[in-house]
Amino acid sequence: MTRSRLALWAVTLLVLVVAPLVFSKGFALSLLCQMGILVVFALSYNMLLGQTGLLSFGHAVYYGLGALFAIHVLNLNKVPTPFIPLVGGLAGLAFGLVFGYITTRRAGTTFAMITLGVGEMVAASSLMFPAFFGGEAGISGNRSQEPFFGLTFGPQIQVYYLIAAWLVICVVAMHALTRTPLGRMANAVRDNPERAQFVGYDPQRVRFLMVALSGFFAGVAGGLATLNYEIVSAESLSALTSGMVLLATFVGGVGFFAGPILGAIVITLMSTVLAGYTKAWPFYFGLLFLSTVLFVPGGLTGVVVLQKRLWDAGLLSRVAPVYVRMAVPGLVFVGGAVVAVEMAYRGVRLPGAWLGTFAAMAVGLLAARWLWRRESDRWAAALEALAGKAAP
Amino acid sequence: MTAALALTGVRKRFGATEIVRGVDLEVRAGERHAIIGPNGAGKSVLFNLITARFAPTEGKIALNGGEITGRKPHEINRLGLSRSFQVTNLFHRMTVFENVRCAVLWSLGHGYAFWKFVDRLRDANERAREIVERVGLAERAASPAGILSYAEQRALEIGITIAGDAKVILLDEPTAGMSRTETEAAVALIRKVTEGRTLVIVEHDMSVVFGLADRISVLVYGQVIATGTPAEIRANAAVREAYLGSAAHA
Ligand SMILES: Nc1ncnc2c1ncn2[C@@H]1O[C@H](COP(=O)(O)OP(=O)(O)O)[C@@H](O)[C@H]1O
Ligand SMILES: [Mg+2]
Numbered sequence A: 001m002t003r004s005r006l007a008l009w010a011v012t013l014l015v016l017v018v019a020p021l022v023f024s025k026g027f028a029l030s031l032l033c034q035m036g037i038l039v040v041f042a043l044s045y046n047m048l049l050g051q052t053g054l055l056s057f058g059h060a061v062y063y064g065l066g067a068l069f070a071i072h073v074l075n076l077n078k079v080p081t082p083f084i085p086l087v088g089g090l091a092g093l094a095f096g097l098v099f100g101y102i103t104t105r106r107a108g109t110t111f112a113m114i115t116l117g118v119g120e121m122v123a124a125s126s127l128m129f130p131a132f133f134g135g136e137a138g139i140s141g142n143r144s145q146e147p148f149f150g151l152t153f154g155p156q157i158q159v160y161y162l163i164a165a166w167l168v169i170c171v172v173a174m175h176a177l178t179r180t181p182l183g184r185m186a187n188a189v190r191d192n193p194e195r196a197q198f199v200g201y202d203p204q205r206v207r208f209l210m211v212a213l214s215g216f217f218a219g220v221a222g223g224l225a226t227l228n229y230e231i232v233s234a235e236s237l238s239a240l241t242s243g244m245v246l247l248a249t250f251v252g253g254v255g256f257f258a259g260p261i262l263g264a265i266v267i268t269l270m271s272t273v274l275a276g277y278t279k280a281w282p283f284y285f286g287l288l289f290l291s292t293v294l295f296v297p298g299g300l301t302g303v304v305v306l307q308k309r310l311w312d313a314g315l316l317s318r319v320a321p322v323y324v325r326m327a328v329p330g331l332v333f334v335g336g337a338v339v340a341v342e343m344a345y346r347g348v349r350l351p352g353a354w355l356g357t358f359a360a361m362a363v364g365l366l367a368a369r370w371l372w373r374r375e376s377d378r379w380a381a382a383l384e385a386l387a388g389k390a391a392p
Numbered sequence B: 001m002t003a004a005l006a007l008t009g010v011r012k013r014f015g016a017t018e019i020v021r022g023v024d025l026e027v028r029a030g031e032r033h034a035i036i037g038p039n040g041a042g043k044s045v046l047f048n049l050i051t052a053r054f055a056p057t058e059g060k061i062a063l064n065g066g067e068i069t070g071r072k073p074h075e076i077n078r079l080g081l082s083r084s085f086q087v088t089n090l091f092h093r094m095t096v097f098e099n100v101r102c103a104v105l106w107s108l109g110h111g112y113a114f115w116k117f118v119d120r121l122r123d124a125n126e127r128a129r130e131i132v133e134r135v136g137l138a139e140r141a142a143s144p145a146g147i148l149s150y151a152e153q154r155a156l157e158i159g160i161t162i163a164g165d166a167k168v169i170l171l172d173e174p175t176a177g178m179s180r181t182e183t184e185a186a187v188a189l190i191r192k193v194t195e196g197r198t199l200v201i202v203e204h205d206m207s208v209v210f211g212l213a214d215r216i217s218v219l220v221y222g223q224v225i226a227t228g229t230p231a232e233i234r235a236n237a238a239v240r241e242a243y244l245g246s247a248a249h250a
Helices: A002-022 A026-049 A060-076 A081-103 A108-128 A156-177 A181-191 A193-197 A203-229 A239-252 A259-277 A281-295 A299-312 A316-345 A351-390 B043-050 B073-078 B096-105 B122-134 B150-163 B180-193 B206-212 B230-235 B237-249
Strands: B005-014 B017-027 B032-036 B058-063 B081-083 B168-172 B198-202 B215-220 B223-228
Touching (some): A002 A026, A026 A156, A060 A108, A060 A203, A081 A203, A108 A239, A193 A203, A239 A259, A239 A281, A259 A281, A299 A316, A299 A351, B017 B043, B032 B043, B032 B206, B043 B168, B073 B081, B096 B122, B122 B150, B150 B168, B150 B180, B206 B230
Parallel strands (some): B081 B168, B168 B198
């Protein structure tokens, strides 16, 4: 277990180092940079959602304020470029301490509401203080200052490796945090705050510390964004950004440390690569989110982990035929749906095309349902066998 | 000698109904004190008042001579009072071992530390392992608490309750819903783990109560109608009429 975990870390490091050599085109490289930033941001969000059970609608506040402080400090030309993300992190931490004190007085729905309120307040103050928040145009900066050990951080590849380095530091730190007394008590407070109280812990204090620390990592992500884009606008602390990190984290899977990593990769790909093909990409992302909530609450990582457990138990070969058979009508339905969405976005009016598409979707759906009635037993049996093997 | 737990004139009102109607109760240090009474008498509410889950409407509560009225639950726990719940109250998604380890962290001074690994905390891991063993769950240590059997969950609940080494332990119906053999095992466990501590136990099973308790208080309709040794309680006419008699019929 420890050895396989070590191997996982090593492979990850190798991928980070090699990736830009393989995907060296400008577009691919900036894609990798975006992914790295969102991974840090989403992991910091999951410190709240997955680990402490806190649903926040205002996490972009820490990201955006981190980015803003980072760009103002960058423009002072006093702090070497590689340390700019740290400035963002410290700003995120400071605001995490302040807002965390306000928001964590209550948990549950009240917490969610207060984070929404704080988010709106901060977003509104961007109109009141345009000099700091940058107004409509945003604030620009220049990341290449005095060379730092020969590096100017002008070329994108240098920024990539800087982001990769911060990514590794943050991932290691956030992973380590889950294995500390505070990290474990965050899980305890998530599972049962009352019990946590009766073993001596103040749930409010646990939540407060987790908000402050996750504010730090969100701020680092903001600082990285500052270096990557060299411009910060009020959008980075808007509810839109808060919603985006929530969706990415949830789609990836909140119950796993690596979940937000996968979610961040998927949403970056959708918002860039998929967006290059179709304007409807947010619609698809919405569908993906909806399907996750409805059908796989464990997220994409949950799906992957389940396959691995089936494989380990020697049960994957039993369910593989189910997948293959279900895939046929499933693809017909999904394909039909995609065609329908694209026709709608392109304003296609041909009745025949619509009729054909709906017919294909209906056939796919009915076939899938009919098939599932025959296959579900096999699937359930495999899951049961898996549960049987899990229990000693 | 100061009482481990002293309640003076404690009252609790929910809206218009007064559930606890002026309770005076003294639990001596080191004794096993049972609280019995019919369903709905207010026994669980009394526990909730002592542990600050609810605030009393009136009255004072003192732990080892120091007043704790108005303190928060975690503060009271840190002063050396720990409780179990009538409805099992665990960290369901964590393993048995993790449950117990979370329960020992505070008492060992690890607090909110985020700069040390729990796996490397020797004292916490040893203590947790020892307690898991003591409550008979060593073989289930790696199982999530949520999949344990009912009796196992009750045992874990006791493990969590004693894990922080509190000197005053409150157990709310620890054997409710158990079979005869499970009850016997649970009583033996309770006897073992509360050795040298003060125990306050709410219990319905009279054979358990009379076998375990040094003293018994009878709570009826929000008031303590009698306190005494098992023999005294058995001989008490008011108790027989109000409770034991009816229990015998039931
Ligand atoms: N939070 C509450 N709000 C209102 N009434 C309550 C509350 N908790 C308990 N009660 C009422 O107090 C009475 C005593 O309950 P309880 O202490 O649980 O009885 P028991 O002696 O069986 O443990 C019951 O009538 C119950 O309905
Ligand atoms: Mg009760």
